[in-house]
Amino acid sequence: VWLRRTTHYLFIVVVAVNSTLLTINAGDYIFYTDWAWTSFVVFSISQSTVLVVGAIYYMLFTGVPGTATYYATIMTIYTWVAKGAWFALGYPYDFVVVPVWIPSAMLLDLAYWATRRNKHAAILIGGVLVGMSLPLFNMINLLLVADPLEMAFKYPRPTLPPYMTPIEPQVGKFYNSPVALGAGAGAVLCVPIAALGAKLNTWTYRWMA
Numbered sequence: 036v037w038l039r040r041t042t043h044y045l046f047i048v049v050v051a052v053n054s055t056l057l058t059i060n061a062g063d064y065i066f067y068t069d070w071a072w073t074s075f076v077v078f079s080i081s082q083s084t085v086l087v088v089g090a091i092y093y094m095l096f097t098g099v100p101g102t103a104t105y106y107a108t109i110m111t112i113y114t115w116v117a118k119g120a121w122f123a124l125g126y127p128y129d130f131v132v133v134p135v136w137i138p139s140a141m142l143l144d145l146a147y148w149a150t151r152r153n154k155h156a157a158i159l160i161g162g163v164l165v166g167m168s169l170p171l172f173n174m175i176n177l178l179l180v181a182d183p184l185e186m187a188f189k190y191p192r193p194t195l196p197p198y199m200t201p202i203e204p205q206v207g208k209f210y211n212s213p214v215a216l217g218a219g220a221g222a223v224l225c226v227p228i229a230a231l232g233a234k235l236n237t238w239t240y241r242w243m244a
Contacts, residue, residue, distance in 0.1 A: 108137060
């Protein structure tokens with residue numbers, strides 16, 4: 036029993052850490068390239084789906100509303116530590132943009148609590164709320180970044196592939212509303228992703244029984 040419980044809690048830590056790695060490797064260049072606005076869609080989809088799969092798993096396993104917010108807090112702390120590490124290496128303070136996960140996770144917890152711990156309602160309503168709200172909450176991150184194109188040339192990512200090197204401004208070329216597109220795609224994708232998290236929770240619960 037102790038081995039199964041240890042494995043479960045280790046899974047939670049691994050998911051949270053990998054969420055942080057996704058942020059660091061997908062988030063910083065998104066905000067420091069010439070397609071910053073269009074790539075905001077990719078950022079919104081990736082961050083909302085990563086949040087919802089771990090939060091649903093964690094929340095349904097414990098059965099306690101509030102654990103999704105706790106999970107988002109773990110990811111936020113990890114990312115702020117990584118942000119400090121990049122800053123210590125000489126990069127600008129806003130090189131790594133920490134996503135605003137917590138408000139969206141609070142909406143997920145609220146959906147679970149308001150529906151009297153209904154798993155399917157949490158997946159459907161909570162997933163849509165996360166997908167729609169995360170792009171809105173993170174717009175302030177995008178707006179606060181100073182001179183994205185200039186920073187992209189001044190502080191290139193050492194692991195950035197050549198085809199991602201900034202060349203010329205492309206803002207608004209592909210999408211007129213990255214927030215709307217990110218929110219729409221996130222809302223649609225978060226429901227099956229939340230269902231996947233719930234299925235993982237079911238498998239783990241049966242394995243631990």
